[in-house]
Amino acid sequence: MPAPLKPKQEAAEARLSSATLPQGAGWITEARRAARGRLEAMGLPSRRDEYWKWTNPATLAAEEAPEAALFDGGEAPIFEAAKALVVTFVDGVFDAEASDDLALEGVEIERLADASRADIHWARDLYGRLEEAGQEPVQRPFAALNTALAPDGLVIRVTGTPSRPVELRYLHRDTRSDAMLHHVVKVEEGASLTLLESGPGAARFSTVLEVAVADRAAFHHIRAQGRDHERRTVTHAFARLGTESVFKSFTMTANGVLTRNECVIELTGDDASAHIAGAAMGDGDFHHDDTVFITHDAVNCESRQVFKKVLRNGAAGVFQGKILVKAGAQKTDGYQISQSLLLDDDSTFQAKPELEIYADDVACSHGSTTGAIDETALFYLRARGVPRAEAQDMLVLAFLAEAIEEIDDPALGEAVLDRLQGWLARRRG
Amino acid sequence: MLKIENLHVKLEEEDKVILRGVDLDIGPGQVHAIMGPNGSGKSTLSYVLSGRDGYEVTDGRALLEGEDLLEMEPEERAAAGLFLAFQYPVEIPGVGNMTFLRTAFNAQRKARGEEEISAADFLKLIRARAKDLQIDADMLKRPVNMGFSGGEKKRNEILQMAVLEPKMCILDETDSGLDVDAMKLVADGVNALRSEGRSFLVITHYQRLLNHIAPDVVHIMSAGRIVKTGGPDLALEVEENGYADILAEQA
Numbered sequence: 001m002p003a004p005l006k007p008k009q010e011a012a013e014a015r016l017s018s019a020t021l022p023q024g025a026g027w028i029t030e031a032r033r034a035a036r037g038r039l040e041a042m043g044l045p046s047r048r049d050e051y052w053k054w055t056n057p058a059t060l061a062a063e064e065a066p067e068a069a070l071f072d073g074g075e076a077p078i079f080e081a082a083k084a085l086v087v088t089f090v091d092g093v094f095d096a097e098a099s100d101d102l103a104l105e106g107v108e109i110e111r112l113a114d115a116s117r118a119d120i121h122w123a124r125d126l127y128g129r130l131e132e133a134g135q136e137p138v139q140r141p142f143a144a145l146n147t148a149l150a151p152d153g154l155v156i157r158v159t160g161t162p163s164r165p166v167e168l169r170y171l172h173r174d175t176r177s178d179a180m181l182h183h184v185v186k187v188e189e190g191a192s193l194t195l196l197e198s199g200p201g202a203a204r205f206s207t208v209l210e211v212a213v214a215d216r217a218a219f220h221h222i223r224a225q226g227r228d229h230e231r232r233t234v235t236h237a238f239a240r241l242g243t244e245s246v247f248k249s250f251t252m253t254a255n256g257v258l259t260r261n262e263c264v265i266e267l268t269g270d271d272a273s274a275h276i277a278g279a280a281m282g283d284g285d286f287h288h289d290d291t292v293f294i295t296h297d298a299v300n301c302e303s304r305q306v307f308k309k310v311l312r313n314g315a316a317g318v319f320q321g322k323i324l325v326k327a328g329a330q331k332t333d334g335y336q337i338s339q340s341l342l343l344d345d346d347s348t349f350q351a352k353p354e355l356e357i358y359a360d361d362v363a364c365s366h367g368s369t370t371g372a373i374d375e376t377a378l379f380y381l382r383a384r385g386v387p388r389a390e391a392q393d394m395l396v397l398a399f400l401a402e403a404i405e406e407i408d409d410p411a412l413g414e415a416v417l418d419r420l421q422g423w424l425a426r427r428r429g
Numbered sequence: 430m431l432k433i434e435n436l437h438v439k440l441e442e443e444d445k446v447i448l449r450g451v452d453l454d455i456g457p458g459q460v461h462a463i464m465g466p467n468g469s470g471k472s473t474l475s476y477v478l479s480g481r482d483g484y485e486v487t488d489g490r491a492l493l494e495g496e497d498l499l500e501m502e503p504e505e506r507a508a509a510g511l512f513l514a515f516q517y518p519v520e521i522p523g524v525g526n527m528t529f530l531r532t533a534f535n536a537q538r539k540a541r542g543e544e545e546i547s548a549a550d551f552l553k554l555i556r557a558r559a560k561d562l563q564i565d566a567d568m569l570k571r572p573v574n575m576g577f578s579g580g581e582k583k584r585n586e587i588l589q590m591a592v593l594e595p596k597m598c599i600l601d602e603t604d605s606g607l608d609v610d611a612m613k614l615v616a617d618g619v620n621a622l623r624s625e626g627r628s629f630l631v632i633t634h635y636q637r638l639l640n641h642i643a644p645d646v647v648h649i650m651s652a653g654r655i656v657k658t659g660g661p662d663l664a665l666e667v668e669e670n671g672y673a674d675i676l677a678e679q680a
Contacts, residue, residue, distance in 0.1 A: 384533035385507035398523025
């Protein structure tokens with residue numbers, strides 16, 4: 001039975017009325033108002049909603065964000081070696097001093113706060129549009145909330161192939177911060193961009209990323225969610241893919257009391273490819289949820305989902321992944337794997353893989369496993385002299401490897417691997 | 430080198446006694462072979478010596494150069510110089526063969542208080558050893574034992590032995606699943622490692638491996654005990670007459 005609507009609508013109303021409404025030109029005000037209307041109609045989610053039964057949305061929905069202690073891991077920024085054009089937000093507020101000049105050949109980068117003041121802007125055709133389309137058939141209330149309220153973010157138009165990635169660096173300095181950012185990316189025909197995101201962002205942090213990838217264009221996205229133990233994060237990525245385009249997204253998550261990453265992808269042009277991957281490691285009070293919806297609506301497209309979670313000391317993992325193949329989307333090649341490695345009996349993993357197929361010439365496979373460390377492999381490593389803890393870490397990293405291999409750039413893959421190794425090594429004591 | 434005294438072992442989970450008083454004394458540089466019918470406890474002996482879970486030692490002891498092996502963790506035994514070539518080498522997806530070997534090599538050195546060596550130096554070391562065993566670069570790059578044929582897995586075991594340079598090597602049915610050529614290659618690998626300071630315990634069903642790896646001493650094991658010990662001729666006797674005669678003789 002679906003959750004009663006009225007309390008959800010009241011929760012939405014309360015949340016909206018307590019918020020500061022961002023200012024902007026007519027087009028964005030209209031888009032924000034429309035999003036507000038969507039949210040008022042659907043309400044904020046409750047535990048009784050089908051897609052929230054394993055993840056409690058209460059603290060994401062609450063009017064006040066719970067506090068989150070600051071965490072300093074004493075580490076250099078993870079993607080430093082990528083020499084990206086860095087744009088920094090501190091608790092959701094743009095930090096000009098810590099940001100590079102936004103000029104880079106092959107790409108136009110603007111702050112949403114600036115773009116939203118222009119009377120006419122190309123972002124009008126994207127802002128909130130992919131989010132709106134992504135509300136069917138599964139509602140994503142926090143994305144609508146973000147579209148309605150996010151005061152800033154980046155608006156990126158890619159026309160060529162920039163010489164370096166663009167990195168969004170999210171710092172968290174206020175234990176009570178409650179931040180929203182909304183990014184819009186338009187990758188023009190034949191163009192290509194690598195977008196990096198790193199850091200915790202805020203005590204409670206919401207991001208929406210809307211990406212339109214035109215024909216023969218490519219978008220690579222690599223994200224490392226900050227290690228703050230008490231942070232709460234909800235993210236949405238909405239992507240629409242043109243003919244022969246490529247979309248790749250990888251997310252590393254270590255720590256965080258609550259993380260919900262939703263990814264909604266629509267393959268609308270023939271021969272397009274979408275890969276989404278995640279490697280999550282949680283210890284103790286950690287809840288991580290990957291919710292994915294991929295729609296194949298064109299011929300000969302490929303999609304691949306690889307999600308791995310390592311959980312210990314009562315950590316919880318959730319995976320909800322759906323592949324929808326529409327009638328006519330022949331020659332679809334869909335693959336989905338979600339796996340968890342539970343390092344003790346207290347940790348839990350819930351998975352719901354879904355396939356819905358209306359075409360008759362497709363290859364779709366999915367699998368989900370939950371397991372412990374392979375004792376035979378562990379003994380083999382130890383019998384060769386590798387101490388138990390180190391051997392276990394080797395097996396943990398081996399388990400995550402398939403997801404990490406989805407990162408094309410070897411240096412970025414190495415950076416992610418380094419972090420994961422560091423995280424494990426610290427727990428070895 | 431390896432001294433086993435009155436070793437009694439049962440399964441941890443059930444009341445099944447497997448070893449009923451094994452005595453063995455392998456001197457430095459010696460090659461001993463243990464033969465015996467299925468279920469006689471040969472493989473259990475190798476697992477107990479290397480420290481695998483699931484077994485309970487109820488009596489007796491095992492010393493490696495005077496050190497009590499049974500008190501050590503598996504990794505400590507390896508660092509002390511014990512090596513078990515597995516009957517069924519384990520496949521480990523996601524761990525590169527080379528990374529695995531280098532990690533093991535350096536872990537052992539670290540445990541012995543020696544300097545770890547760099548990736549580049551290690552590469553040089555392993556290349557030479559791998560060449561002798563006809564292990565190509567591709568096999569070194571692949572995940573541990575993944576997609577390896579039976580022969581490749583056994584060669585990989587011998588490669589690990591050649592790189593780790595243990596003092597006491599236990600070969601558990603290394604000949605199983607090997608064709609004649611592969612067996613020759615593996616035996617050559619083992620023979621190349623024979624030296625005054627290194628001892629071998631070769632566990633096998635058949636005499637044929639012992640044609641290639643000539644033992645100094647042959648033991649026959651049955652029902653958890655060494656029932657007969659002799660020279661290389663004993664293996665030939667088994668080959669000709671089977672175990673029945675010898676076992677009948679003991680009864």
